[in-house]
Amino acid sequence: MGKLVIVGTVAFDEIETPFGKTDKILGGAATFIGLAASQFNVDSTIVSIVGDDLPKAYLNLLSSKGINISGIEIVQGGKTFYWKGKYHNDLNSRDTLITELNTLADFKPVVPDNYKDADIVMLGNLHPIVQLSVINQMTQRPKLIVLDTMNFWMDNAFKELTEVIKRIDVITINDEEARQLTNEYSLVKAAQKIHTMGPQYVVIKKGEHGALLFHHGNVFFAPALPLEEVFDPTGAGDTFAGGFVGYLAATGDISFESMKKAVIHGSNLASFSVEKFGTERMESLKRDEVDKRLHQFKTLTQFDIELK
Amino acid sequence: MGKLVIVGTVAFDEIETPFGKTDKILGGAATFIGLAASQFNVDSTIVSIVGDDLPKAYLNLLSSKGINISGIEIVQGGKTFYWKGKYHNDLNSRDTLITELNTLADFKPVVPDNYKDADIVMLGNLHPIVQLSVINQMTQRPKLIVLDTMNFWMDNAFKELTEVIKRIDVITINDEEARQLTNEYSLVKAAQKIHTMGPQYVVIKKGEHGALLFHHGNVFFAPALPLEEVFDPTGAGDTFAGGFVGYLAATGDISFESMKKAVIHGSNLASFSVEKFGTERMESLKRDEVDKRLHQFKTLTQFDIELK
Numbered sequence: 001m002g003k004l005v006i007v008g009t010v011a012f013d014e015i016e017t018p019f020g021k022t023d024k025i026l027g028g029a030a031t032f033i034g035l036a037a038s039q040f041n042v043d044s045t046i047v048s049i050v051g052d053d054l055p056k057a058y059l060n061l062l063s064s065k066g067i068n069i070s071g072i073e074i075v076q077g078g079k080t081f082y083w084k085g086k087y088h089n090d091l092n093s094r095d096t097l098i099t100e101l102n103t104l105a106d107f108k109p110v111v112p113d114n115y116k117d118a119d120i121v122m123l124g125n126l127h128p129i130v131q132l133s134v135i136n137q138m139t140q141r142p143k144l145i146v147l148d149t150m151n152f153w154m155d156n157a158f159k160e161l162t163e164v165i166k167r168i169d170v171i172t173i174n175d176e177e178a179r180q181l182t183n184e185y186s187l188v189k190a191a192q193k194i195h196t197m198g199p200q201y202v203v204i205k206k207g208e209h210g211a212l213l214f215h216h217g218n219v220f221f222a223p224a225l226p227l228e229e230v231f232d233p234t235g236a237g238d239t240f241a242g243g244f245v246g247y248l249a250a251t252g253d254i255s256f257e258s259m260k261k262a263v264i265h266g267s268n269l270a271s272f273s274v275e276k277f278g279t280e281r282m283e284s285l286k287r288d289e290v291d292k293r294l295h296q297f298k299t300l301t302q303f304d305i306e307l308k
Numbered sequence: 309m310g311k312l313v314i315v316g317t318v319a320f321d322e323i324e325t326p327f328g329k330t331d332k333i334l335g336g337a338a339t340f341i342g343l344a345a346s347q348f349n350v351d352s353t354i355v356s357i358v359g360d361d362l363p364k365a366y367l368n369l370l371s372s373k374g375i376n377i378s379g380i381e382i383v384q385g386g387k388t389f390y391w392k393g394k395y396h397n398d399l400n401s402r403d404t405l406i407t408e409l410n411t412l413a414d415f416k417p418v419v420p421d422n423y424k425d426a427d428i429v430m431l432g433n434l435h436p437i438v439q440l441s442v443i444n445q446m447t448q449r450p451k452l453i454v455l456d457t458m459n460f461w462m463d464n465a466f467k468e469l470t471e472v473i474k475r476i477d478v479i480t481i482n483d484e485e486a487r488q489l490t491n492e493y494s495l496v497k498a499a500q501k502i503h504t505m506g507p508q509y510v511v512i513k514k515g516e517h518g519a520l521l522f523h524h525g526n527v528f529f530a531p532a533l534p535l536e537e538v539f540d541p542t543g544a545g546d547t548f549a550g551g552f553v554g555y556l557a558a559t560g561d562i563s564f565e566s567m568k569k570a571v572i573h574g575s576n577l578a579s580f581s582v583e584k585f586g587t588e589r590m591e592s593l594k595r596d597e598v599d600k601r602l603h604q605f606k607t608l609t610q611f612d613i614e615l616k
Contacts, residue, residue, distance in 0.1 A: 090493060185398060188536045209517040212534060221531045221608050226520060228496045260611045294615055300529050301609050303568045307602055 002249035004044040005115050005142075006033045007134045008124020008238070009104060010054070010062075010072060013278055014084040017091065017232050025278040026058045027083065029124035029148065032235035035282040036242025036269045037122075038065040039290060040250035045115045047071035047134065049107045051078035061283065070112045078103040091230050092207065111137045119252065122245045123147045123168070124238065128160035135167050144254050146170040147199070148241050151177050162197065170201040170259075172241050178204050187212060188219070201259060203244070205237050213263050215256045222263040223301060225271040225293065232277045236270045239282065243269035268293050310557035312352040313423050313450075314341050315442045316432020316546070317412060318362070318370075318380060321586055322392040325399065325540050333586045334366045335391065337432035337456065340543035343590040344550025344577045345430075346373040347598060348558035353423045355379035355442065357415045359386035369591065378420045386411040399538050400515065419445045427560065430553045431455045431476070432546065436468040443475050452562050454478040455507070456549055459485050470505065478509040478567075480549050486512050495520060496527070509567060511552070513545055521571050523564045530571040531609060533579040533601065540585045544578045547590065551577035576601050 013027025030046045037044050045068035052074055062069050084098035107130055116139040123131040125148045135145060145168040153161045165171060171194060179185055182193040191202040191214035202214040210223040243266035248254055271293060275281045321335025338354045345352050353376035360382055370377050392406035415438055424447040431439040433456045443453060453476040461469045479502060487493055490501040499510040499522035510522040518531040551574035556562055579601060583589045
């Protein structure tokens with residue numbers, strides 16, 4: 001059972017989609033990553049910060065999934081990071097209505113001592129300086145450091161971002177961000193350029209169009225499962241990342257062949273996450289549902305052409 | 309060796325992309341479909357109309373690929389259909405600068421007698437009334453009728469389009485067109501609705517994002533090969549369709565399993581077509597190049613997860 005450190009937000013989300021809206025509910029990158037990774041046999045901890053306004057039930061939920069929460073700092077009298085957003089009709093784009101950093105503004109992550117030798121570190125989307133400080137706390141180089149980031153840091157902390165990118169093994173970003181980071185429109189060329197910046201593995205997330213895994217000359221594609229209805233895309237990318245690192249941590253195998261399976265597991269879990277608001281679907285997700293949908297992934301993509 | 313009837317334009321294209329521009333060169337849906345299908349062991353004919361301004365060399369090229377051209381009417385003193393377009397920087401959208409129907413305005417397709425019992429009919433993008441007249445000329449119901457169409461006919465000849473859609477087995481359209489045709493955003497729901505309109509198989513082309521094949525509850529996904537450079541997307545959809553029908557005609561097997569392979573062959577050939585202007589790449593394409601890239605498709609998509 002591999003040890004996994006997950007760094008990221010545990011947050012309040014308030015979401016509006018064409019199908020309805022929520023009050024403040026549990027959200028945050030680390031939450032979605034943790035819930036997805038908990039589908040695998042891993043020993044994971046979340047490193048984050050919240051205010052004491054976060055319902056205890058949310059932390060209990062994470063614990064109940066076997067996630068160590070000793071790395072979540074609870075600031076007495078503080079307020080939890082809060083994001084409010086509204087999706088457009090096609091669910092492919094959204095407007096951020098409110099972002100309140102609150103306690104996150106002063107987040108100094110502390111990796112619990114017994115996780116400083118973790119096998120895998122998953123750096124959820126955060127300020128690159130925060131991500132770097134986590135890497136620096138590890139007492140031995142993890143087998144794999146995975147980074148998620150977004151265009152906001154490319155615009156506002158590019159130098160720091162390139163510093164952390166140098167130190168990691170796998171980057172997960174979306175297609176537009178890959179283009180912005182490299183000034184290359186072709187994703188093949190973008191991945192090549194990112195390799196030279198540090199990461200030997202590049203995962204480009206294309207939302208409903210699936211995800212590409214690049215490792216120098218090798219490329220693998222995992223489709224998104226075509227769904228009748230996408231209800232709420234919030235957290236889909238983090239769920240994907242959580243499935244990816246969860247599988248790798250559980251197997252201990254970080255070869256390219258293993259990563260191919262890991263992106264399929266990530267896609268599979270993300271296909272559930274979008275079926276209900278927030279974390280609702282992931283909270284109730286059962287192993288046999290996961291296994292059943294893996295069959296669908298196989299049917300969706302596997303063919304048998306006699307090659308010469 | 310199955311018999312294949314291809315109906316569609318043989319045309320002059322004039323193309324501008326970020327990488328350069330052409331003079332009037334050989335284009336047209338039937339041209340691309342025919343060239344792609346000629347990669348397989350098929351007895352195909354093109355049913356089309358051109359003016360005597362079309363260089364004889366273009367027709368000779370088609371003949372040299374084993375395509376019967378007795379169904380291409382040459383109008384003495386007439387001018388060939390002419391399209392001029394300019395692609396935007398990302399190559400995902402284009403502006404049509406000139407469309408001259410010329411001889412195409414009075415196209416009355418005539419299927420050569422010895423192809424009226426063809427196994428497969430491929431109806432390239434044309435006025436639905438022209439497409440219908442081809443179906444009506446067949447002396448026996450083909451094993452498979454495949455239709456390509458576009459939003460222009462949904463806007464301008466919807467009733468006639470629904471008439472031809474009732475009579476066919478496979479429709480190939482792009483994602484936006486599938487949404488327009490059905491008023492469903494979800495492609496899964498769009499395909500379900502299209503099934504009720506007639507076609508038992510629905511192929512939704514997503515360009516650089518691949519293609520989906522639907523057959524009632526079954527769905528299969530063929531990715532597009534991630535390319536370093538797309539040079540000219542003109543004809544990619546028709547090349548895809550040509551590979552699809554060419555494979556099916558050559559094997560005579562129109563089962564869903566066979567169609568899965570057919571969409572992979574279609575994607576594979578389309579990945580070559582976009583590498584050079586117009587038909588240039590398809591003209592020189594060799595069997596061993598095709599086979600080699602099929603290996604890449606397999607590597608790109610095949611994984612080995614132990615299913616429970």
